[in-house]
Amino acid sequence: MTSLKFATALHVCLLLAHLEADGPGRAAPSSLLASSIGANPVVVRRILATLTAAGLVTTRTGAGGGAWLAVKPTKIRLAQIYQAVEELVGPGFRPKGNPACPVGRAAPAVIAAVIGEMNKASLAALSRQTLAELLKKLEMSLS
Amino acid sequence: MTSLKFATALHVCLLLAHLEADGPGRAAPSSLLASSIGANPVVVRRILATLTAAGLVTTRTGAGGGAWLAVKPTKIRLAQIYQAVEELVGPGFRPKGNPACPVGRAAPAVIAAVIGEMNKASLAALSRQTLAELLKKLEMSLS
DNA sequence: AATAATTGTAACCATCACTATTACTATTGG
DNA sequence: CCAATAGTAATAGTGATGGTTACAATTATT
Known part of the structure; x- marks a missing residue:
């Protein structure tokens, strides 16, 4: 698993939390987020869509639009x-091994448990x- | 991460350990292992090669050849x-964010730590x- | 009302990791 | 000598992922 989705989402959330602490009420456009991360704005918007679906961020379209946290940073666990x-x-x-072999029958469940x-x-x-x-x-780490 | 390599290696090790307990001294050919797992023998041999490099199994070529555990099952942790x-x-x-952004500079290290x-x-x-x-x-689970 | 900025998506492409498969050589037991 | 087997290279197909372009819909500003 070398997907960058979690790292991207975490960077987005950190930046939104930082901006909120700095000066609230501002929406961060995907172009700004993408620039900080070093990723494509469309990719960032795709990440934002899943974070929105999870209820963690809110977005607004149009001029002056963008994203901000829907939940206070103290209430967001990284697992979310x-x-x-x-x-x-x-x-x-x-899901299934060879039914003709005892280990083939039993191993998948044991492996899944591990x-x-x-x-x-x-x-x-x-x-x-x-x-x-x-x-x-x-x-x-900034200072 | 949806790679099957770990599941395959674990199945291989379980089967080798089971065969060893049943009756020692026998080498298991990759065709037998592959059949129990439901995978291709070449794929199994590739997994066996990495397990051999890690010192966990031993193989022998030629007729009557195959694989067996190089270490007792009580001495093998699943992490290995x-x-x-x-x-x-x-x-x-x-590895790097946008150096022109404070969060872009600091986030990668924080994310890597997480x-x-x-x-x-x-x-x-x-x-x-x-x-x-x-x-x-x-x-x-067999009984 | 016009304009510019912005999200939300769809479509498409390139890349990468992974699994399967075929084919071949080298080795080993009978 | 022969059959069985590992080791490995080469190739192909598949799926997930990230990047890019494009465009409709929405919104603030003027």
């Missing part, structure tokens, strides 16, 4: 951002931090 | 299997189980 943009977590597995525990641990780690906490770390 | 076949863990991130914690949690979960323990679960 992850799940908004990456539906599948962790490696894949084959991958499930892996995902659980991943998401738990992300749940331990809020966007506000991460923004604080970022702002400390 | 994961790292043998999947060099990259977790989602990717962009992903690093995610990976650490994932691998820690896999380190908690040995192949022997997983095999026991599989064998219990």
Whole structure:
């Protein structure tokens, strides 16, 4: 998994939270976000669409439009951002093995359970931090 | 990440451990492993090559050849299997943001740290189980 | 009302990782 | 000698991903 979707979404949220703290009431256009990230504005808008669907950001079209956080950074856990943009977590597995082989019959369920525990641990780690906490770390690294 | 490499490697190891417990001294050909998994023998041999490089299995060419575990199942942690076949863990991130933007400068390092914690949690979960323990679960589900 | 800025999408393309498959050589046991 | 097997290269198909262009719809500003 080397998709940049989570990194992009996290960068978007950090920037929106930073702007909000700096001076509220302003919408950030996708061109601004894309420029900070080094990505394409359309790609950023696609990420924004999934974040909007998850209820994390709001957007407005037209001149002066753009995106802003729909929820306070203290109320956003990083796991919410992850799940908004990456539906599948962790490696894949084959649903069925060879029914003629005992291990082939039983292995898929056991393997799926292992991958499930892996995902659980991943998401738990992300749940331990809020966007506000991460923004604080970022702002400390600015000075 | 929906690669099947980890699931394939785990199935291979489970089957080799099961065969070893059943009756030792026999080499399992890639065709047998592939048949149990429902994968192609060449793909299985490629997985076996990485497991061999990691020191987890041994193979022998020629008639009567095949693969067997090089290490006792009680000494193999699932994280070793994961790292043998999947060099990259977790989602990717962009190494550099826009240097003209404060958040663009600082975000990549912060994001990389988040992903690093995610990976650490994932691998820690896999380190908690040995192949022997997983095999026991599989064998219990057989009855 | 006109204009400029902006989102929301669709369409398309290039790239990459992955799986499957064929084919061949080298090795090994019987 | 022969059959079975690993090792590996070459190739093809597939799906996810990111980039790009294009355009309709919406909104603030003048």
